[in-house]
Every structure is written in C-alpha cells, then in structure tokens.
Amino acid sequence: MPTDEAIIQLVQASRGREAFEQLVPAYRRRVFGLAYSILRDRAAAEDLAQEVFVKLWQALPRYDGRARLSTWIYAITRNAAVSALRARRRSVSMSDAAVLAEVEGIAATPAAELEDAALRRQVDALPEKQRQAITLYYFDERPVDEVAEMMGLPVNTVKTHLHRARASLAAALGMRAEEFA
C-alpha cells in the first residue's frame, strides 16, 4: 500500500495521474467507510465515494501539503456526505414498490444476515456521532485515533462516543451492563 508521502511526492512532481492511481486503492475503503458511516446506505455511500474521488482527481493538482493528505481527503468526504444527507432528507420517502421490494428482500435473507441487519438497525438508532464512531471503528477495525481523524474530533471525544454507544447497544441487546460501565 503506498504511503501518503509517496503520493504527495508524485503530486509535487506534477505526476497527478500516478498519484491518483495510488491514492484510489489506498483510500477506497476509508472514503467508502466514512461515507457509509454518515449515509447508512451502501449504494448511496458507493455513489458518494465515486463523487469524492472525482473531486479529488480535480483538486489533487491544487493540494499544497499544508494539511495532512488523509485529513484533507476526510474533510472533502465528510462535507460531501453531509450535503448528500441533507439533500436526501429533503427528498420524498420510499414508494410503495420500494417498500415491497425491501420486505421481499428481508423475507429471502438467511438468519445470520438478518441478525447482522438487526444489529445495524440498532446502530442506526444511536445518536449521530455515536453511530458514526461505532461504524468507523468496527468497519475496518481502525484504531481510535484514525477514527478521530476521520470524524474530525478529538480522540477522547471519540472514546466517549464509543463507550456510550457500546453501553446503549448492550442494553438494547440485553447484554450484561456491568461489562460496559
């Protein structure tokens, strides 16, 4: 996996295409994960990840190295995801046909997947920042400091969100609360 330094050197050498070709595989999961943690929808997160990489392609020649590459990419992703979320909230709810398709999809799903989906719904019900922290932390088992950088929050704040989220999920799932205190 190429390092940020290697990518930045290519950008500074005006080798933008090569830099981008290294950046996409290095950041695909992280950009998608961050988008997913905000949008809560796989397809929407993938569309957004595509848009973010197009933006990065256009903006990469202007990247001046003042912010860390990862911080810059996460900020672009967060802004795009929040805008997409606002636009989605303004749009109409699912049509009857879409609801029917979803119900049929659930009926055909194996039990383990249903259990995973139920847990994801519990995560969806958490307050926004807790939900985002939990998703990013477990999505790729990222260290807390990286989750903090992705969310643009201090590490201790993220730890608090994770702790509260685990406690809420444990209570919702009927687990022993003392292990999460």
Added chain:
Amino acid sequence: MSGGRGDLDARLRRAFSGIDTATGFESRLAARIAALPQLPAAAQRARAERQRARAVKLLAREAWLNVATAVGVGAAVTAAIWRHGPAVARWTGDALIAAAEPTVLTSFASAVLVVGLWPVLKGLLPR
C-alpha cells in the same frame, strides 16, 4: 441476559464485515474520470494560484478598512471628549446620582431582567 464486551465486539465486526463497494468500483471511476474535460495540471495550478492571490488581496483590503475604521472612530471619540469633556462629566455625574434612587434602580434592574429573559418569556406567551 447473554454475552459481554467480547461478544458485542464480535457481533459488530461481523455486522459490518460484508459491507463494501461493488466489484468494478475502480474501473467505473476510471470511466467517469476519462469522461471529464481535461485541463492540464499546470493550468489547474495556475488557476489555483490566481484564486489564492485574489483571496489574499481581498483579506488585505478588509484589514486596511478595519484599521482605517478603528482609527477614524478613535479620533472622533477623542475629539468629542476633548471638545465636550466637562459637559459629559457633569451629565454622567448627574445620571449616576439619579440612578442611585431606589425606584430608578429597581425599574432599571427589572428592565434588564425582562430584556435578558425575553427569549424565554416569548416562548411562554400564547400564540
């Protein structure tokens, strides 16, 4: 009651493990980028430099305006004090003596309280 922290961790890891972009993500992205109008890197860099220079110029102009405004206001206040100093001191003294009256003080304190609590009071009023 069942499970613990380890169980919850495992369940959360499993719940998110299958979520990823569909196959062909990078080739779809490459197709989208190929369809974009091409602008050479040097031209993009030059455009960014022009935008940055414009922003710096704008900020510098705003800073000068702020300094000029502060100097102007300061000069006007100094001139006013120089010209009307004794009269202002006399009025301020009279106003302070008048404000020391209990009725005036109570009315003033009530007015401040009403103004301070106005956002709360407004919510209590019938619509």
